[in-house]
Structures are given as C-alpha cells and as structure tokens.
Amino acid sequence: MSHPLLEARSVRKEFGDVVANRDVDFELERGEVHSILGANGAGKSTFMKILYGIHRRTDGKIFVDGAPYNPDSPADALTQGIGLVFQEFKLIEPFSVLDNITLGLDGATFDDNSARHREEIADLSETLGLGLADRLDWRVSELAEGEKQRVEILKILYRDVDILLLDEPTSILTPQEVDEFFGVLDRLVEEEDLGIVLITHKLDEALAISDRITVLRDGDVVGETTPADVDSETLAEMMVGHDDVASVADHRVDHGEQDAAMTVDGLTVRNARGQVAVDDVSLTVQDGEIVGIVGVEGNGQTELARAVSGLLTPDSGRVDFHGTDVVGASRKGLQDEGLLLIPDSHGVVEEFEIPENCILDDYEEYHDNFVIQGDRMRSTAQRVVEEYSVKIPGLDATASQLSGGNKQKLTIGRKLGDENRRMVVAVNPTKGIDVDTKRFIHDKLVQERNEGRSVLLVTTDLDEALSICDRLAVINDGRIVSVFDDPASVTKQEVGLAMTESESR
C-alpha cells in the first residue's frame, strides 16, 4: 500500500474568530501538478503557510509519504522536503545569486562555503533549464522578475525538496515569462518527479498546467476535478458560487441627457520626476454615467486621477467640477464639494481601529470640544460594517487585521456614507481583491450611477472597465488615444490594442 506524497485530512485554521480553513482535504502524488484554485480570501495562502510551517493548524492531520508531518518553522519544512516560493520573493536583494542560494546551508562557520557549492548549483541550474549558471555572481537586484523567481526555485530545489509549493507564481511575470515558467514546471514533474502545488486565482492557468485542480471557497474545499472534466465556466462558478456571471451593465438606467459633472480641458500634468505624465487630456463625465479610463499601468492614469481630485497641481489646463474651475483646490475642499476619491491603495490606517478608520474623511464632525465622540464614531462604524458586510474579528480590531477585500469594503463604505457626494473618482478599486468583493464593489459603483451621480473609474482591469462603464477612454503614454461610447459593442481585443499599441498618435 503506497501513500500519497502529501496528504492533508480535515485541516482547520482559525485566527481569533475568523475561520480561514474550515475542513480542507488535499492530496498530492509524485510527478503531478495539483492546483489550488480560489478567490482571494478563500484560504489558499493560509493552507500553503500551514504546509510550510509558518502557521500551525488548529486541527486536522497532515502526512508526508505516510508519516505524520508537523513542521514548526519554514526551515523545518525545508528539511522535511517541502519548499514554498512566495508571491513576493524571499530573496536578499543586495546579495549575489550564489549567496542567496547557499545562505544557511552549512551553518554559521568561518569559512567561505559558497565556493564549494558553486559547481553543483550551476549544474542543477543547467539540468533544470533555469539558465542561471552564468548569473551566480550577479546581485539579485540586477535580475529581472522572472529570473528572481527562478533563483527562488533553484534555492529551494537545491535543498532537495520533494514538494514545491508555488503561491500565485505568475502574477509578476510577462506572458512570455509565463510560458517559460510552465516549461520549467513540466520538466520538474516529468524529469525530477516532484510534486507541485500551484496556488492561483487564474482559471486558464489552472486548466493549462494542472493534473488535478482543487477549488477552495470560504475556507472549504468545493471540489476536486481535472482539466479534462471541467471547463472554465464551471470552475468560475465553483470559485465564486454564483450562477449569474453576467455583466453588471445589464441593468443600465437611461437618464437621458445630463449635466456635465466634470469637464477636463487640455490637462497636462508632470509626475514627481518632472516628466509629462498626462499630456493635453480632455474629457467630460456626465451625471448618471460611469466613465472608465483604462490603460496599462504607468501611462499617466494615476496622475490624471490625482490631478482631477486635488492631489496634484496640473501644469496647464482646466478642470471644471459642476461649473467651477477646481484647479488648485485642495483634496479636502473638493471633498466638501462632493468629489470623493477612492485611492489606489487601501484607504485605511493600518494601526487604527475600525471606528477610527470609519471617520477619517470627516473626523471634524465627530468631536465635541476637541474630544472625540466615541459612541457616535462606533455607531457609524457599526453601520458601515453591516451595510457593507465587512468581515471583522470585532469592532475594536485594527485595520491591519482585515483582509485586503475587507479593507477595501471598509474604505468604500466610509466614502459612500458621505451624503453630500456628487461624484466618485475610483482608482483600481478592486485590485487584488476576491471575486465576491469585486462584484460587490461593482454593484455599489453602478448604484451610484443609477442614483444619478457620476463615477470616474480609473482601472488597469479591462474586464472591469468593459463590464460596468458607460463610456470608456483609453489612456496610452499620457494621452487619450480612443474613446468608446458603447463598451458593450466593443471587443476586448480592440481596447487591448489601443492600450498597448505604441506611437498611435
């Protein structure tokens, strides 16, 4: 009777009151890629960290080759044959590639052990086709992201692991690097007979590379399947748990001809380094309309959003908000006028408790002779948390204890609680957030639109822009290169082309 390489039975993990893994069963054989698919917050990373000895499980059993496995640290997991490549690389940037790989190998001795390993590491890199043999003396900071990832893999495989855990490995790779990376994975399972666990939220990836796929949702295994037995629609439904994956734009409300909420005319903005980031941009956003600005990151969209919301002073041009020129107005002043900004990163103060985070925008209304009115503040927080179903360990928790999606819900709930609001500028509001929360936020933005207010959605997520925008402008190299008045009739390819084509001026 042979045992699976890795076997997890009813693994459970609680953080305070939050159950991250409820009852996870998982199996991995040698020579296979077994993907764990799930939305953000589904418990994938928690499970991975349990396997790697970072978290201790609350309950359940894990076996490696049939023997009980209870790692008490990553170093312990490594010696027992399990290695994890994190989404954010665990490399020491100023060190050479060789030093990163040999770090910690032979204990704290007074000799230079790197030299002894050099040849073997170069050989292993060649065998696995990682192409690092001539880079061993490079500083990691000099490498491209794809190369850094291969350093991570080489570092872990040089420690003789049988099981390789990969946490969202393709998120920082270019499409070409992804292909190379999958080639490496193929070699690892076929030639080295490793077992690979791949964590991802990308359906195509899971379908392309896996032998088996386990879907997690809300800390539970929804099902285990193989790419042959499933298509992406079914997988998406398993992940999200909703039947309707229809676009939100379906229930579009026609407000007829509306007033212009914001008119931007000939706006030119320089970035922090003095380069022209926004180049002569003009656009209009009407009441009752969601206008999307899509573009590849770094094409001036952030500066545009900052300039129209009072965080950057433009070089030239006009920004009219409901008929008044607001160039030079402060963020605070514009907010009082009803122009809200949902910023690019989570708009919370990590160390603050939830109630404090809920009054960040209008704290001055919550004090009484310089003393904060705690009860009022808490009741506001209670309302935001309930209305936006923010998952929290308790009202006194700090924002740092919340997941990314819940921080964003808290931010948006706080912003949209402003009764004087007339327009929302949202920058990548669903970046790095699970599918459920994403839908929720989309619904909220559409609701804003349906109630007659305007939304300027600046996003790098093309699907998001296509599904909820009434009009779509493509920004490329600081200029608006195309405007699509009816996103519903546009193909992704058309917009994608406008986003990526260079020198289209």
Place this chain on the structure above:
Amino acid sequence: MALDSLGQLTEIVTISLVSTSVALMPPYLLATIGEIYAEQSGVINIGVEGIMVLGAFLGFFGQYVSSSATVGFLTAAIGGAVLALLMSYLTVTRLRNQIVIGLGIYFVGFGLASYLNTILFPGGTPPRIDTLSAVAIPVLSDVPILGRVLFTQNVVVYLSLLLAPVAAYVLFRTAIGREIRSVGEDPGVADSLGVDVFTLRYACLIVGGILAALAGAYLAQGVSGRFSRFIVDGRGFIVLGLVIVSLWDPRKAVLVVFAISLLDSVQIRFQSAFPDAPIQLLAMLPFVATIVILVVIRLVGSIGQDMPDALATNYERGDTQ
C-alpha cells in the same frame, strides 16, 4: 639656518600630531567596528556611549586593584558584555523598541559608572594608573616617519588596527558573516532558511558591547590614566555617525576613524597651545565634522544600498494572518 630649523620643527610637530592621532584611534575604531557588527545584524545600539563609560570605569578600576592592564581590560569586557546582554534580551527577545532601550543602556552605563566611582573613590583627587607604554616593533619602527607614526605605539593600537581587516573578512567572506548580514537585511528570509536570527543578533550585540567597553577602557588605561565620568565625552555618539560614514564596512572605518582622531588631536593641541580659547567650541569639532560628512555623503550619493534593510526593526516569528 633658521628656516631649516623651522622646517624641522614643522616636521616634528606633524609627525607627533599624526602619531598622537593614531594613538587616539582605538576608542573610535573598536567601538565603531563593534557597532558595525550590531547594525549589520539589524540592531542599532545607541547606548554605545554608556557602555564606553562603564568600560572606562571598570578598566580603570580593574587595573587599579590588580595593577594589571590585562585584568582591567578583561573587567571592562565583562561589564560591556553584561550590558549588551541586557540590551539583547530587551530588544531581540522582548521585542522592545531599539532606540528607547539603547537610550536606557546609555543612562544605565553612565549612571552605574558614576555611582561606582563615587562610592569606591569618595572625595579627594582621583587615583592615577599607569598608561600603556609604547612597544616599538623591531626593524619597522626604524623606518623614517612611518616608524614613529605606526610602529611605536601601544599594543592596543596594533590590535585594533589588525581587528579591522579581520572583522571585514569575517563579515564579507565567511558563512557566518553572510548569515549576519542576511539577518540585518531580512530576518524573515534568513529564518526561513534555518539561519538562527536570535543567536546571531545576541552574538553581534555582545561583540559590540565588549568592543565598546574596551574602547572606553582604553581611554582610561591607554590615554589619561584616570577616570572621570566625562572621560568618553560623546565619542560613543560620534561612533553612530562613523558607522554610517564607513558604510558599515570595518575597512573603511579605519580611514574614517583616522580622520576623526586627527581632529581630536588637533583640538587637544590647540587647547594646550591657546589655553584661553573657548574649549567648548573646539570640543564641538568632531561632532560638527561628523554632521558635515554625513550631509556631504547624502548630497553626493546615497547610503541606502549599504544600510542593512532591517536596521532597527525587531523580528518576530508570527502566526497571524
């Protein structure tokens, strides 16, 4: 003839000035190398000054009681190790703020030394001990100029000058050095590869404490032959700047320390030549120089990539989300 003797005089003055500067290097050099070790492991110890004062007293007292310089230095080393152990426990184990604890270490060291001095030598003129005598190195000391400057010094000067390349070798060329630097760059990464973050930080802090105490002891045993609670006179704080100017490299520290010691001896000369000059202004010189050099470095380049990334941050293995 007169011109000739003036030239000779200048030469003699210069040689003796440089020679004095070299003799003044050990306090800065030992403490700087020690602090480089602590900071390369990610812990900043701003209490160096306090450890130096305690070291100065213990060195002085040890030699006074035993009439042996070695016993003096050993006593100081033990005191420095104990204070550094306290610092390690509070920061590395108890995760207390390094700056706050460092400040506490300064007050404890300074206060303890003053207190012990008061109860052990109540009233009267403080006793004197013999200072270390110069040991001329055969042959080398006969080399013109360099012989006087470098090879007719006391044994601590030789040892601390030798320590710099050794410390650099260990830090940059050995497995343990790599582990130390990894702990200072990213303790999480180091820990995940089985590097013992806690032990290395303890060890580096204790090495730093011992060297700082020896640095202080040298001021009493090698320079002044007496103890006063003002003996260290801010050198322990200057060291914090010297570490940055050295870019956390013991080899560069030798040059930086020589420059600051030269200033020190110029200032001492100046004081004896012009007794009416305001000594407070002169005593400011090393501090001003350190600040100026730091500003220049910041303007010319950046210290960012040489500074240990995790400097002044404590490391905790967490089981939180």
